[in-house]
Amino acid sequence: MPSAPMDRLRERVRGQMVTPADAGYDEARRVYNAMIDRRPAVVVRCVDAADVMAAVDHARDHGMDLSVRGGSHSVPGFGTNDGGVVVDLSRMRGVRVDPLTHTARAEGGCTWGDFDHATHAFGLATTGGIVSSTGIGGLTLGGGIGYLARRFGLTVDNLESVDVVTAAGRQVVASDKSHEDLFWAVRGGGGNFGVVTSFEYQLHPVRDVVAGLFFYPVERAGDVLDFYRSYIDTAPEEMGAYPAFHLAPPLPFIPPEEHGRPFSVIIACWSGPADRAERALEPIRRAAPIVAEHVDTVPYPAMNTLFDELLPPGLQHYWKTAFATELTDGAIRAHLEYGPRVPAVNTAVHLYPINGACHRVPSDATAFAYRDARFATVIAGMWPDPADNAANTAWVRDYYRALEPHSTGGGYVNFMADDDQARVHDSYRDNYARLAAVKRAYDPDNLFHLNQNIPPAD
Numbered sequence: 175m176p177s178a179p180m181d182r183l184r185e186r187v188r189g190q191m192v193t194p195a196d197a198g199y200d201e202a203r204r205v206y207n208a209m210i211d212r213r214p215a216v217v218v219r220c221v222d223a224a225d226v227m228a229a230v231d232h233a234r235d236h237g238m239d240l241s242v243r244g245g246s247h248s249v250p251g252f253g254t255n256d257g258g259v260v261v262d263l264s265r266m267r268g269v270r271v272d273p274l275t276h277t278a279r280a281e282g283g284c285t286w287g288d289f290d291h292a293t294h295a296f297g298l299a300t301t302g303g304i305v306s307s308t309g310i311g312g313l314t315l316g317g318g319i320g321y322l323a324r325r326f327g328l329t330v331d332n333l334e335s336v337d338v339v340t341a342a343g344r345q346v347v348a349s350d351k352s353h354e355d356l357f358w359a360v361r362g363g364g365g366n367f368g369v370v371t372s373f374e375y376q377l378h379p380v381r382d383v384v385a386g387l388f389f390y391p392v393e394r395a396g397d398v399l400d401f402y403r404s405y406i407d408t409a410p411e412e413m414g415a416y417p418a419f420h421l422a423p424p425l426p427f428i429p430p431e432e433h434g435r436p437f438s439v440i441i442a443c444w445s446g447p448a449d450r451a452e453r454a455l456e457p458i459r460r461a462a463p464i465v466a467e468h469v470d471t472v473p474y475p476a477m478n479t480l481f482d483e484l485l486p487p488g489l490q491h492y493w494k495t496a497f498a499t500e501l502t503d504g505a506i507r508a509h510l511e512y513g514p515r516v517p518a519v520n521t522a523v524h525l526y527p528i529n530g531a532c533h534r535v536p537s538d539a540t541a542f543a544y545r546d547a548r549f550a551t552v553i554a555g556m557w558p559d560p561a562d563n564a565a566n567t568a569w570v571r572d573y574y575r576a577l578e579p580h581s582t583g584g585g586y587v588n589f590m591a592d593d594d595q596a597r598v599h600d601s602y603r604d605n606y607a608r609l610a611a612v613k614r615a616y617d618p619d620n621l622f623h624l625n626q627n628i629p630p631a632d
């Protein structure tokens with residue numbers, strides 16, 4: 175009879191356990207952000223909910239830190255820890271599509287690439303991430319912003335039910351009909367409430383989209399932002415478009431002499447009827463003189479791979495974020511000061527719109543509280559060389575500080591940094607007290623604390 179705790183865990187787990195003694199440990203402990211270098215006691219590569227229950231029980235019973243990892247994209251590195259247990263869901267990636275009900279059930283370790291691939295075969299999609307390697311788990315639980323959000327709402331607005339392994343090590347189904355409070359809390363409350371082993375989503379008919387990339391001189395960024403702030407309020411909801419600052423990547427449609435230079439950019443995804451695409455894109459084309467543009471009809475999953483090559487695992491990441499109800503003149507001035515200094519071709523400054531269908535959901539209907547925000551800005555610092563960490567982190571911080579007076583207090587929890595814990599309360603505003611109460615009911619000892627944490631109510 176095995177007696178050591180790790181042996182008992184091994185007896186219960188059908189997937190793979192990787193400890194520091196095992197070959198492959200360095201690969202198993204690695205996360206997407208190469209700045210994070212932690213050494214958990216065990217990574218449990220779960221294959222089913224039973225494995226997840228075993229790993230949760232082990233962490234709880236032995237007072238160990240517990241991380242949950244799906245796509246591994248957490249910039250603060252919540253998907254790993256020092257000396258604790260990692261529930262790695264990356265082997266749980268099945269997706270079942272029901273074409274009759276237009277729903278899909280996806281296991282907790284799926285990436286958006288997995289999900290889009292599976293649903294696209296049925297001509298169906300839902301709001302998801304714009305990079306295919308991002309996990310559905312973390313992205314959904316924090317809210318979920320993507321090209322289809324203006325039309326179909328946030329990812330959480332498309333959630334029908336979840337299977338959750340709670341801190342007690344038991345799995346429950348949470349939906350509008352059972353564990354309603356838990357279902358409310360996981361729609362925006364992040365990984366605070368348990369391990370979601372599968373998500374059920376509502377799907378919509380979306381097959382091909384028209385992708386538009388518009389590069390304007392960075393000196394005209396003020397015109398572009400001024401155009402965008404009024405345009406996006408009334409643009410058809412089939413238009414998922416956001417302004418950005420980028421260094422021009424070496425793409426064939428961009429003149430070679432412009433590669434590596436800073437640009438004001440609008441990235442557009444038209445999911446409406448193809449014959450209306452040109453007319454819908456026309457105002458964007460006229461926002462300012464165009465240096466380079468590319469418009470093409472692509473399968474929806476391909477749209478969500480646009481940035482993939484720029485964003486391999488192993489980059490350094492430091493991000494900051496802010497919600498804003500208005501894109502004020504002051505905010506535009508801050509963007510004009512820092513946006514043109516975007517430091518690396520991998521770095522992205524994106525101003526995602528929160529409007530349309532996102533605004534039709536009341537702010538207390540799900541945990542995602544900022545239904546009146548109109549812009550979610552992310553300063554996504556990403557670069558390859560650790561030697562640039564100090565300078566690039568300072569650029570992200572300075573940029574954020576300049577935007578802060580023109581922003582609401584809270585931010586989108588999925589874009590927040592590890593030094594943003596003090597902003598969690600503001601990010602949930604009036605929903606915070608209810609979240610803390612749900613936390614007390616489902617995780618009274620705060621086992622799930624490696625996240626933008628909501629401690630249990632007293």
Ligand SMILES: Cc1cc2nc3c(=O)[nH]c(=O)nc-3n(C[C@H](O)[C@H](O)[C@H](O)COP(=O)(O)OP(=O)(O)OC[C@H]3O[C@@H](n4cnc5c(N)ncnc54)[C@H](O)[C@@H]3O)c2cc1C
Nearest residue numbers: 244245246247248252253282304309311312313319365370
């Ligand atoms: C390159 C890149 C692109 C991005 N694009 C978008 C985007 O288009 N839209 C958007 O809204 N966000 C986007 N994000 C932010 C993204 O939503 C968060 O980084 C999110 O946490 C990633 O989820 P993950 O499963 O990949 O990460 P992980 O590191 O695996 O998980 C992050 C945390 O989420 C929780 N978690 C994850 N899965 C589960 C689960 N099954 N059950 C319980 N808790 C879980 C845990 O607390 C975990 O520590 C992007 C991030 C990156 C790095």
